Amino acid sequence: MLQANEHDETKQRLLDAAGEAFAAKGYHRATIREICSRAGANVASVNYHFGGKKGLYKALLEHCHQESLRRHPPGSLQAQAGPEEALRVFVRSMLDRNLGEGRPTWLSRLMARELSDPSPALENVARASILPNVDRLAAIVARIMDLPGDSPLARRCALSVVGQCLHFCRSKPVIEIVCPGVTYDSQGLDEITNHIVRFSLAALRGLAQEGTA
Known part of the structure; x- marks a missing residue:
């Protein structure tokens, strides 16, 4: 044995x-x-x-996701001074999980394959590992927009924030060509984080104002 x-x-x-x-x-x-x-x-x-x-x-999928969360935790909503800072912590954590050191070189290729040709394991992994993070981000967005925690609009907006993060991660080779000023070192990731947060806050606040107009 x-x-x-x-x-x-x-x-x-x-x-x-x-x-x-x-x-x-x-x-x-x-x-x-x-x-x-x-x-x-x-x-x-x-x-x-x-x-x-x-x-x-x-x-394998669960191990990769949990290991990335261990290395770069998204932060506790309660531990932040406010929802704007919580959003910043979440965005930077997501960038680090997808671009940070210690990440297997094959992981991006694996996830690209999984999304284009889902395996039987995808649903379980999405529900167990990804859904809790989407819930956390949707709660942050709801606070920023002054919406109920279960608001469908807040959830859609949370996915839009995730979409920006994934674009900067998955399209890195193209972005470095079409936007040479974008870099992916620590300072560059700070700048990407600031951009995503500023862009998202402007959009979220604008949508919130439309809803109350």
Whole structure:
């Protein structure tokens, strides 16, 4: 029987190998045999540790998301001086999670594949890992706009903020060509954060005024 540290090491090797394989070929084309070969593990180890290919893929997505949150937490709404600062913390955290150091090089390719060709694991991961962060951001937006916490408008606006963050992350190679002044070092990420926050606050306040006019 594997000792605890051997057990954890094998699981981590399988997750790392699965990330490379799924990013390169997608969920449907990547094989358990290939993943185990990359990991230097027995083919039966996937069933032992994860219950099969679907379980491995689900665990991989959850692991990546939770690890990024651990490295760059979005901040507690209650810990901030106000909703504007909470928005700034959330935006910078999201940029850091998608662009920061320590992020696997294959993760962007994996997520791009997952969104264009969803696997059976996407819904569970979205509900368990992504939905709580959307809820947190929607609550921040609702406070800025002076709307009820369950406002559909606040939720749509929260997704618009997320869209800006993802655009700067996913379109980095193009942005560096069409907008040479944008950089992605620490100072550059500060400037991107400031832009997204200023743009979003102006839009949110404008929409709030329209609603009360």
